Amino acid sequence: MTQSASQNTKPVIHIKPKKGFQFVDFHELAQYRDLLFFLVARDIKVKYKQTVLGGLWAVIQPFFMMVVFTLFFGKLAKIPSDGIPYPIFNYTAMVAWTYFTAATTSAGNSVVGSGNLLSKVYFPRIFIPMTSVLAGLLDFFISFLLLFGMMYYFHIYPNTMIMVLPLLILLMMLTASGIGMILAALNAKYRDIRYTIPFLMQFWMFATPIVYPASMVPEKYRILYALNPMTGIIEGFRSSLLGTVAFPTDMVIISAVISLTLFFAGLIYFKQVERYLADII
Amino acid sequence: MSTPIIQVNNISKIFRIGTREKRNRTFREALVDAITSPIRNLSELHRLTRFDKKQLDNHGGTDQPDTDYIWAVKDVSFDVQEGEVVGIIGPNGAGKSTLLKILSRITEPTSGEIMLHGRVSSLLEVGTGFHPELTGRENIYLNGTILGMRKYEIDRKFDEIVAFSEIEKFLDTPVKRYSSGMYVRLAFAVAAHLEPEILLIDEVLAVGDVAFQHKCMGKMGDVASSGRTILFVSHNMAAIRKLCRHSILLKGGCALSKGPTEDIINTYLSSSSLEKDHIVHLPRVGPEKQGSGLTLSFLSTDNKPKSDYKIGEEWLIHLEFQIFRKTEHVIAAIGLITTDGLPLTTFWSKPRDLLPGKYSTDFLCDLPLKAMTIQFAVGLSSYERTFYYVDRIDSVTISSISKDKQPLRASSSGVLMNYQESEIVQVSNDASSKHV
Numbered sequence: 165m166t167q168s169a170s171q172n173t174k175p176v177i178h179i180k181p182k183k184g185f186q187f188v189d190f191h192e193l194a195q196y197r198d199l200l201f202f203l204v205a206r207d208i209k210v211k212y213k214q215t216v217l218g219g220l221w222a223v224i225q226p227f228f229m230m231v232v233f234t235l236f237f238g239k240l241a242k243i244p245s246d247g248i249p250y251p252i253f254n255y256t257a258m259v260a261w262t263y264f265t266a267a268t269t270s271a272g273n274s275v276v277g278s279g280n281l282l283s284k285v286y287f288p289r290i291f292i293p294m295t296s297v298l299a300g301l302l303d304f305f306i307s308f309l310l311l312f313g314m315m316y317y318f319h320i321y322p323n324t325m326i327m328v329l330p331l332l333i334l335l336m337m338l339t340a341s342g343i344g345m346i347l348a349a350l351n352a353k354y355r356d357i358r359y360t361i362p363f364l365m366q367f368w369m370f371a372t373p374i375v376y377p378a379s380m381v382p383e384k385y386r387i388l389y390a391l392n393p394m395t396g397i398i399e400g401f402r403s404s405l406l407g408t409v410a411f412p413t414d415m416v417i418i419s420a421v422i423s424l425t426l427f428f429a430g431l432i433y434f435k436q437v438e439r440y441l442a443d444i445i
Numbered sequence: 446m447s448t449p450i451i452q453v454n455n456i457s458k459i460f461r462i463g464t465r466e467k468r469n470r471t472f473r474e475a476l477v478d479a480i481t482s483p484i485r486n487l488s489e490l491h492r493l494t495r496f497d498k499k500q501l502d503n504h505g506g507t508d509q510p511d512t513d514y515i516w517a518v519k520d521v522s523f524d525v526q527e528g529e530v531v532g533i534i535g536p537n538g539a540g541k542s543t544l545l546k547i548l549s550r551i552t553e554p555t556s557g558e559i560m561l562h563g564r565v566s567s568l569l570e571v572g573t574g575f576h577p578e579l580t581g582r583e584n585i586y587l588n589g590t591i592l593g594m595r596k597y598e599i600d601r602k603f604d605e606i607v608a609f610s611e612i613e614k615f616l617d618t619p620v621k622r623y624s625s626g627m628y629v630r631l632a633f634a635v636a637a638h639l640e641p642e643i644l645l646i647d648e649v650l651a652v653g654d655v656a657f658q659h660k661c662m663g664k665m666g667d668v669a670s671s672g673r674t675i676l677f678v679s680h681n682m683a684a685i686r687k688l689c690r691h692s693i694l695l696k697g698g699c700a701l702s703k704g705p706t707e708d709i710i711n712t713y714l715s716s717s718s719l720e721k722d723h724i725v726h727l728p729r730v731g732p733e734k735q736g737s738g739l740t741l742s743f744l745s746t747d748n749k750p751k752s753d754y755k756i757g758e759e760w761l762i763h764l765e766f767q768i769f770r771k772t773e774h775v776i777a778a779i780g781l782i783t784t785d786g787l788p789l790t791t792f793w794s795k796p797r798d799l800l801p802g803k804y805s806t807d808f809l810c811d812l813p814l815k816a817m818t819i820q821f822a823v824g825l826s827s828y829e830r831t832f833y834y835v836d837r838i839d840s841v842t843i844s845s846i847s848k849d850k851q852p853l854r855a856s857s858s859g860v861l862m863n864y865q866e867s868e869i870v871q872v873s874n875d876a877s878s879k880h881v
Contacts, residue, residue: 180558
């Protein structure tokens, strides 16, 4: 490269204490996109190294939860399941929920866990929680395979609304990223978060129509209930995959608004904490 | 001169020193403490990253010394021109690493600003982000992208990296099975093939065996001479001397000076840990040995205590030692060593049989040494069997000023000598370059 050519393409980096509102530098994210790819590849490759069952773990977890829930909530408590067999009713939700919990938890702990990386080299910090959210997708798709098996077994097939499924998955990822980034940033400052996350996810699960249908919630509380973005997403999953109820458009719209809000709130808060991340890790 | 590639203006960085632990003496106190601690913890954690205006304004004056925080870097300014290789030296805690972290955008400065004209890569540690479960190949890509390379750049240099690291056979083995030497070789190989305009390096050359270190130094030299701008933090003065023409001395967070490396190193060595006395008290050994060193002192030829000499100046080394029991054939020896650890010479006294008591001996140092800092080793022996030995004793500085204007002066290859006495004579008048 000649001197003048390098002169022209040289980026100028201006370092100074940043004050106030910061937003994501998309140009920089694009510059580093290969790194995101390799970080996700790392998480995926490392995940089941030196295990016997490997990728089967992605199915085992939601499957056995479904078995337990079917026994206790389906058989003993006789909770209704929108007129379809309880196992498939529950497993559909568990596929989404398992992904959501895993991605959020792992994103929440990711920054503290990458302390060494953060204090030794610069790269867009946002990639750390993002990696958790993206790497979790593989397990999600693996556990999806069993769902197809169950559909075949129970003779329940998706309707045309399955077209919306990618959107629902995207909303789920946005929610996981938003919450994940907020938890990751808080966790860096207050390590209490590490111990809070498991509680939070447990409470959240019962505030989401997973072991019971949304139709069980009294009509007057529905709007309030739908403020939990996972409500619309899980109900949407069931509707589009199993055709249980009419597609809950209202709920999904509320979910979408909340998911996006959470995502941007997460981004902004994370960018805020990012400035002094290396000092407190 | 064109715009400097690195412009650092009044950079400062403040840190909280950790929160102090309080000890509880009674059960009641401990109980009360446990209940109230969440509130206190919250405020302390919150305070970690917040500094009020008073503390920030205070960094010039010292009217209220608050021990709770520390200025790791304080009002540091310097410029670096494109293609310069600049060493950063200073004692531990001088702020060298913090400065590199600010420059590499790992941490934000508290005040001041920096302009960098070019792509920056920082190498604060070898093998950042290596994952033990991944193979050598996978780690090359992971580590490369972490350090700021694009995938196609790594593809292009992949074979070169592998060849440099000498691990071809183990490319598809998880790095957790590597020996530590293989691990650092691979890590350094990736780092060595970075091609940013600005490279920030923190003390990473001390890896691998001697042969590999040599290779690393060579590679660093190549990178330095390829027009890359490099900031290099190290405690290894030989490496700094070899790679950097200019250096910056940091101390207590402040940049003391920037200038030619040799001068800066001399300033550093003569000011820093070697806040020297002209008398050095030697470590004592007990009477289970035949004898022990007591003091080492440096004197000018007119017997004045002095440890800073000009080129060509002669000086005296005065050693005092004690003998505990009758010892025959005692030789006192003084070794001169460079700060890079290279032995220069050794002086021996004449052997003598000694009865218990205190003794001293003087050595005259009339070596033509270039501007440098010298450390000493002291040994006592009986029949050439050593019974007392210490080394790395503090130093004497030879400054670059010569005693007289001539005939001695420092050059890059040592001291110039005798150029007045040696004459050039003609051997033949054949002007052709042919050798017969």
